[in-house]
Amino acid sequence: QQVLKLHHDLPEDSAQHEGALKFEELVEARTNHAIDVQIYANNALGDDVEVAQQMQFGAVQAAPIPTAKLSNFAPSLQLIDLPFLFPDRNTAYSVLDGKVGQSILDDLSDAGFVGASFWESGFKQLTCDKAVTAPSDLQGVKARVMESPLLIAQFEEMGATAIPIAFSETYSALQQGVVDCQENPIVSILNMKFYEVQDYMMLSNHGYLGTAFIFSKVWFDTLDADTQQILLEAAKEAGDFQRARSAELEAGYLDRIREAGTTDIVTLTPEQLSVFADAMEPVHAAFADKIGPDLVAEAKAEVASLRSGQ
Amino acid sequence: MTLRHIARGADRILSALEAVLLIALLVLSVAVLIADIALRVFANVALPWAAEATRYAIVWMVFIGGSPAARKGAHISIDALTETLPARHGLRLVRATLLASAAGCAVLAWYGWQLVRQMMMFHQRSPSLEWPMWMVYLALPIGFALMALRFAQVAASPPSAADRAALMS
Amino acid sequence: MLPSFTAVLLALLILGLPIFLTLALPVLGFLALTTPTPPVLVIQRLFSGIDKFPLMAIPFFILAGNLMATGGLSRRLNRLAIALVGPMPGGLAMTSVCSSMFFSAISGSSPATVVAVGKLMLPTMTEARYSKPFSIGLLMGAGSLGIVIPPSIFMIVYGSVTGVSIGALFMAGIGAGLVYGAAFLLVTYVYARMKGLAGTGGWSGAEILSALRDSAWGLAIPFIVLGGIYGGLFTPTEAAAVTVAYAAFVTLAIYREMDLRGLRDVLMDSAITTAQVMIIVASASAFAWYLTTSGFGMAVQSMLAGIGTDRLTVLIAINAVVLVAGMFLDPNSIVIILVPFLYTVATAAGIDPVHLGVMIAVNAAIGMFTPPLGLNLFVAGSLGITYRQAAVGSLPFIFVALAALVLIALVPEISLWLPAQIYPGIGE
Ligand code: NA
Ligand code: NA
Numbered sequence: 001q002q003v004l005k006l007h008h009d010l011p012e013d014s015a016q017h018e019g020a021l022k023f024e025e026l027v028e029a030r031t032n033h034a035i036d037v038q039i040y041a042n043n044a045l046g047d048d049v050e051v052a053q054q055m056q057f058g059a060v061q062a063a064p065i066p067t068a069k070l071s072n073f074a075p076s077l078q079l080i081d082l083p084f085l086f087p088d089r090n091t092a093y094s095v096l097d098g099k100v101g102q103s104i105l106d107d108l109s110d111a112g113f114v115g116a117s118f119w120e121s122g123f124k125q126l127t128c129d130k131a132v133t134a135p136s137d138l139q140g141v142k143a144r145v146m147e148s149p150l151l152i153a154q155f156e157e158m159g160a161t162a163i164p165i166a167f168s169e170t171y172s173a174l175q176q177g178v179v180d181c182q183e184n185p186i187v188s189i190l191n192m193k194f195y196e197v198q199d200y201m202m203l204s205n206h207g208y209l210g211t212a213f214i215f216s217k218v219w220f221d222t223l224d225a226d227t228q229q230i231l232l233e234a235a236k237e238a239g240d241f242q243r244a245r246s247a248e249l250e251a252g253y254l255d256r257i258r259e260a261g262t263t264d265i266v267t268l269t270p271e272q273l274s275v276f277a278d279a280m281e282p283v284h285a286a287f288a289d290k291i292g293p294d295l296v297a298e299a300k301a302e303v304a305s306l307r308s309g310q
Numbered sequence: 311m312t313l314r315h316i317a318r319g320a321d322r323i324l325s326a327l328e329a330v331l332l333i334a335l336l337v338l339s340v341a342v343l344i345a346d347i348a349l350r351v352f353a354n355v356a357l358p359w360a361a362e363a364t365r366y367a368i369v370w371m372v373f374i375g376g377s378p379a380a381r382k383g384a385h386i387s388i389d390a391l392t393e394t395l396p397a398r399h400g401l402r403l404v405r406a407t408l409l410a411s412a413a414g415c416a417v418l419a420w421y422g423w424q425l426v427r428q429m430m431m432f433h434q435r436s437p438s439l440e441w442p443m444w445m446v447y448l449a450l451p452i453g454f455a456l457m458a459l460r461f462a463q464v465a466a467s468p469p470s471a472a473d474r475a476a477l478m479s
Numbered sequence: 480m481l482p483s484f485t486a487v488l489l490a491l492l493i494l495g496l497p498i499f500l501t502l503a504l505p506v507l508g509f510l511a512l513t514t515p516t517p518p519v520l521v522i523q524r525l526f527s528g529i530d531k532f533p534l535m536a537i538p539f540f541i542l543a544g545n546l547m548a549t550g551g552l553s554r555r556l557n558r559l560a561i562a563l564v565g566p567m568p569g570g571l572a573m574t575s576v577c578s579s580m581f582f583s584a585i586s587g588s589s590p591a592t593v594v595a596v597g598k599l600m601l602p603t604m605t606e607a608r609y610s611k612p613f614s615i616g617l618l619m620g621a622g623s624l625g626i627v628i629p630p631s632i633f634m635i636v637y638g639s640v641t642g643v644s645i646g647a648l649f650m651a652g653i654g655a656g657l658v659y660g661a662a663f664l665l666v667t668y669v670y671a672r673m674k675g676l677a678g679t680g681g682w683s684g685a686e687i688l689s690a691l692r693d694s695a696w697g698l699a700i701p702f703i704v705l706g707g708i709y710g711g712l713f714t715p716t717e718a719a720a721v722t723v724a725y726a727a728f729v730t731l732a733i734y735r736e737m738d739l740r741g742l743r744d745v746l747m748d749s750a751i752t753t754a755q756v757m758i759i760v761a762s763a764s765a766f767a768w769y770l771t772t773s774g775f776g777m778a779v780q781s782m783l784a785g786i787g788t789d790r791l792t793v794l795i796a797i798n799a800v801v802l803v804a805g806m807f808l809d810p811n812s813i814v815i816i817l818v819p820f821l822y823t824v825a826t827a828a829g830i831d832p833v834h835l836g837v838m839i840a841v842n843a844a845i846g847m848f849t850p851p852l853g854l855n856l857f858v859a860g861s862l863g864i865t866y867r868q869a870a871v872g873s874l875p876f877i878f879v880a881l882a883a884l885v886l887i888a889l890v891p892e893i894s895l896w897l898p899a900q901i902y903p904g905i906g907e
Contacts, residue, residue, distance in 0.1 A: 003515075005772065011640050012819055042640055044771050044815045049437075050527040056432055057425070059520040072443075073434050112432050140354060147437035152358050163356045164438065166532040169714055171645055172630040177711025193638055193645040332750040333743065336542065339535075343720040347713050361532050368538050368753070369530055372761070375754025378747075385497035386755055386860035390867050392495050407495045414500045417507070418522065425519045450522055 004037045007051040007063040010121075011191060012041050015249050016064060016211075019119055019242025023062075026234040031227060047167075055216040056112035062235075064119040064211040064242075067104075068148055073111035076104050079291045079299055080210045083154050083280035084273075089247060091306050092120075092208050100299045105212065113214040116235035119242045122185035122250055123205040127198040129180050131264070133272055135159070135279035143181040144170050151183075153283050154207075158276075167192070174198060185209045187246070190253045195263040202266045206276060213239055321463070328378055328456070332371055339367040359438040366436070366446050373453025380411070380460035408465035415458035422451035480773055484509050489851065498857045502762035506769045516772070521765045528764025529757050532716055533632055536586035537594075537757055539719035542749040543726045544595030547697070549745050550730025550737045555694035557603045562690040566681050569671030571607050575600040575614070576621045576663045580656070583625030585704060585715050587632055589847050590756050590858040592622035597862045608676060615864050616872030619848035619855040620880055621663050626810050627840045628656040630708075630715055636814045637836045641822050647898035647905055648836050654893045655837045659844075662883040663876070696729045755861045763854065767812040776816045779804070783824060793828035794838075794888050797821055801839050805846015806853060813843050833905055837894040841887055845880045848873045 006023065010016040017039070024037035045051050045060055048069040054060045071077040079085070079100075086092035095101060096118040105115025132138060139159035145151040147164040155162035160181070165173050173179050175197040182194060183206070189195055213235045220228060257263055268276075288296045346360035379385050387407075392400045429444035436443055484505060491501040503521055511518045547553045564570025578600065583592040597618050604614040626633035629649035638645035670676075691698075703725060704718045713721060730737050737745070779800055786796050800821070804813050818839065825835045848855040850870045859869040887893055899905045 011642070013642065040771070042815045042819070045768060046524070046527055050523065053429075053434070053523055053527075054520060057428055057517045057519050057523075059516045059523075072437055073432065110432070111434065112428075142350070142354070142356075147358070147362060149358070149438065149440070152356075161350070161354050161356045162358065163350065164358050164361055165714065166361070168632045168635055169533055169716065171635050173714050175630075175646075176708055176714075178714050191639045191642070192635070196644060196646045329743075329747055333746045336538065336746055336750050336753075340539065340542070340720055340723050343535075343539075343717060344724045347717050347721065351712050364535055365530050365532060368535055368757075369526065371538070371750055372529060372754045372757045375750045376758055379751050379754050379758075382751070384751060384755055384861075385499065386759065386857045387495050387497045387501075388492055388866040389495055390865075391493055393865075393867070403495065411497055411500055414496070414504050418503065418525075421507070421519050422522045425522045428519070447522075447526055450526060 001033065002035045004035050004061040005045070005059075006037055006039045007043075007045050007048075007060050008039070008041055009043050009048055009066075010041065010187065014187060014191070015242050015246035016119065016121070016187075017041050018245050019064070019238045022241045023234050023238035026237060027231060030230045030234065035227070035231075052113070052214075055214065056218075058216045058218040061216050061219050062214070062231075064213045064239075066121065067118075067210050067212050068146065068151070070108065070111075070113075070212055070214075071148070071150075073113070074104075074107040075290050076107045076292050076295055077212065078148075078150050078287060079104065079295055080208060081148070081150050082284050082287070082291075082296070083207050084277040085284075085299065086208045086303065087307065088205075089120075089123075089243075091303055092210065093118075093243065094306055095299055095302050096210060098302065100295065100302060103295065108212065108214060109217065112217045114217050114220045114232075116213045116215060116232050117239040119211040119213050119239045120246055121187055121209040121211060122246055124183045124185055124207040124209055125189065126181060126183050126202040126204045126206065127189060127194055127200065127263070128202070129174075129177070129199050131200045131266055132181070132202050133266065133268060135276055138181070141181055142179045143183070144173060144179040145183070150283065150287050151207075153286060154280050157282055158279050170194070171197060183207070186250050186253045186257070190257060195257045195260060198263060200264050200266055201257065202268060204268060204273070204276065206273075206280070324456075325378065325381070328374060332375055332378070335367045335371040335374075339364045339371070342367075362436060362438045366441075369446065370449040370453075373449040374456065376453050377456035377460050380415075380457045381464060383464060385411075405465055408461050412458045412461035412465060415454045415461060419451045419454035419458055422447070422454055426451055480509065480513055481770075481775065481778070484769075484773070492851065499758040499762040502759070502766045506762075506765045509769065509773075514772075520768070524765035524768050525758075525761040528761040533587060534757070534760065536588045536716050536719040537591040537760075538749065538753040539716075539723050540582065540586050540588070540591040540595040541598075541752050541756070542746070543719065543722040544598040545745045545749045545752075546723065546726040546730050548598045549741060550726065551734045552694075552697045552726060552729060553599050555690070556599075556697040559687075559690040559694040559698075560603070561607075562683070562687045565607075568676060569667040571600075571604055572609060572614070572617055572667040572671065572676075573664050575604065575617055576660065576667060579618055579621035580624055580628065580660050581701060583622045584628035584630075584656075585625075585708070585718055587625045587630065587715060589619075589623045589625055589844070589855055590760065591719075592625060593618055593855050593858050594752060594756060594861055596622060597859070601862055608674075610872075611864060612868045612872030613670065613875075614872070615859050615862070615869050616848075616874070616876040617663065617667065619853075619859060619869065619873060620876035621660070623844040623847040623855060624656055624659055626844055627652045627659065627837070629653065631840070633810045633814065633840055633843065634836065636811050637818060637839070640814055640818050641832055641836070643832045643836060644898075644902055647833050647902045650898040650901065651833050651837045651894040652840065654895075654897055655841055655887050658887055658893050659841060659880065659883040662879050662886075666875070666879045696733060700725065752861045756858050759854065759857055763809055767808055770808060771812070771816055776820065779817055780820050783820070786824060788828045790828050790830065793824060793830065797825060797835070798838060798842055798884065798888060801842040802845065802849075805843045806849045806851065808846070809854070810840070810843035810847070813839065813846075831891060831895060831905065833898060834891045834894050838884070838888050841880070841884050845877060845884065849877055 008016045020039045048065045067077040067080045108115040135158040141160045143155045143160045144165045145162045152162040342360050342363050346357040349355040426444045434443040487505045507518045507521045510516045560574045579596045634648040707713050856869040
């Protein structure tokens, strides 16, 4: 019996964990338990980047890892971080499940991974200690970002100061006022309790936080073709399930944040959102070379055609 | 005679190099972080790479610092058994653990080098400075190789009168 | 596999191999011989175990402590401490308890606290006839408290794993921290009374005033640090670097008791002390990975399966498990490996999740200085304390801390009163 250690970075009551359980169920049933899936939630084996390294030499076998974290291994993954690239979930799914997504997954192979499918954490929202309805509201404001030049550029385009702070220190930094704002999907805003120390949450949907479900390539290459096929399909099917649950749970998360009563939830109008989109647009051009200009163009064309088709 | 001179000269040069590197890394990490805080507080400007540079400087400092620590016998260990044994056996045990430490560090240096080679193949870059990550990880094979050398050096050198006295007491 | 692994580890420990090798080599060996996991994993954990920004408090507080000790700041502060509390039985030791609680609350790192406060207070305490084991036991015990008092990354991780409000956890930690600290102060007082350590003559107004004036620069440090953190100027970790800059400024520009040679020695000394301490933190992270993947959590789960819902039984069982785990694992690993399961057991028995978090934090803090593997016992080695002295010194304070823990476990109001004033639904 082979052990497949599966890492993810969220608690056990998340869509991600449900997806992992679904993956376990599918794989163990279809391989007649020749593979034993063991799930390590909550970064028990290390954070996403550390585990990705462990996967390169085969110490961990599978994980859904945020694409923003994988872009240090393969630059084309930054495509997904481009602000306002996807107008909604379905567009994101279509593009990522199509040719563009496949070419991104293929790029992971040189980094020692087998890219199987895309899962998600959801769209990122902006939280602040003041209401933000226009980019100019961010002028001179300090915003916490992860260590990512693209996300730093995104805030700097709006005149904010982007400050990378460790995820574990962000709550305190927001509480003491070292930074005024941060961006994350609703699931993380809830889990990390950022709403306790932020007065406003803007439903900005300004960026999509996708996760790439990857396998360790050195490990994957030792398996027979049938098992490989089972794993790839299970990653895809569990991913479809995970996305559906992610969208369902998000509505409940919003209610819980609202009920906590510490945060005003600000819905932005389409007009307001398009002002934000215009303000962040220069980031697309600035990072196109790094991501691959053709890929960016192809993704944008596909988004445009999906839009007009609707 | 000459061999001993060469060894002593090499030891002195290596120790001096280590000292310069360690002090530079520590001063650099404080300076970068203070500059980052000051710019943010007084000019609302961020140095996005400051935290990353600090972390990597300290990681290098830790693994290089393991070398002078080994030479000075400063690595923390439980000396209860060596204290209890009669001096002659205690000294033998100390020698044996020093040699085992040298061997252990050599193994870690070798695996460290394996990891660096793998990372060279995969082109991972650091998030902010976008440095190749294998260069940062290089601290481990270098640090452990130096530690192996130092543990062997201490094992080979005859124990000083002070060491003997410490064991007798 | 776990029993034979533990046996190898303890054997290496007793033979006197450096602690970092004692932790790293068995992991490497067992990975190579008994699992398909490539041993290079150990190297990856050694690196990423210390590649964490919050851990940078360790080098900076060590450097700040050394600068203060060598540059004259400590001498002046100690003079003030002696003038103020010297005549009181146990006054100096109580000062140590308070400084340790302050440092560890800020840094959240008990190794950094033990080293920094130890460099400051150990020589003075030794001079005042406190025994080394007592002094180091006190410093380790009080310095472990940082994860209980806010801000605390432990509480943040606990909150994100369990869904409990982090703000409420921070507040609950204050009450528990006060009880724990009070227990230490009380024992110190009793010990000093028994040993006749009612220090130096009597109080002298003139000496107090003069010492106050003399130590003004040093006295400003807590205000700068706390003011900077709560004023939103810098994070607790950055506060450590600010302390270094401030201590360097006072030492080099105001007091001028240290020349460049002295500065070089302080830097070199701090670099080596940091290496001594952090290389152990690094290998402890490889050790935690091994425990996580070799069924440690499962073992605990099957042990506690069917424990039932009797409140007292569950309380005792949970505290016993975390206490034992705390001897081997760092606090954050305990949260990640054990808490998801303990949370289910505890809530079924009607234990408030905030109260549970505080108990586990106090418990994990005790584990930090409990033999054989409590990290602070090793860290004390960098202060010239032998392991045996540290272990012997820790014992009485483990009992003190356990007494505080029992109180905190049996009286939830200690933790829950403060958060219940603000957060609805707590402790009901
Ligand atoms: Na399983
Ligand atoms: Na703290």
